[in-house]
Amino acid sequence: xxxxxxxxxxxxxxxxxxxxxxxxxxxxxxxxxxxxxxxxxxxxxxxxxxxxxxxxxxxxxxxxxxxxxxxxxxxxxxxxxxxxxxxxx
Numbered sequence: 001x002x003x004x005x006x007x008x009x010x011x012x013x014x015x016x017x018x019x020x021x022x023x024x025x026x027x028x029x030x031x032x033x034x035x036x037x038x039x040x041x042x043x044x045x046x047x048x049x050x051x052x053x054x055x056x057x058x059x060x061x062x063x064x065x066x067x068x069x070x071x072x073x074x075x076x077x078x079x080x081x082x083x084x085x086x087x088x089x
Contacts, residue, residue, distance in 0.1 A: 040076050
């Protein structure tokens with residue numbers, strides 16, 4: 001399997017883990033990228049139990065399908081979260 005050049009799996013020593021200050025969500029992203037309330041870096045990963053919620057007229061952490069996956073690992077592809085796997089807690 002070939003990954004895009006900037007895919008995190010090809011940059012194994014060049015990533016960081018970030019914990020949300022607002023929830024139990026955890027992010028994995030390149031060292032030189034930042035997480036913002038309204039934007040997540042392309043190809044970054046997120047482990048969380050909440051998706052597609054609306055606040056201030058904007059949908060946050062939108063999934064490709066619009067589904068709330070519950071606890072899951074997802075990756076941002078084209079601005080939306082793609083399900084990689086559901087997590088049993």
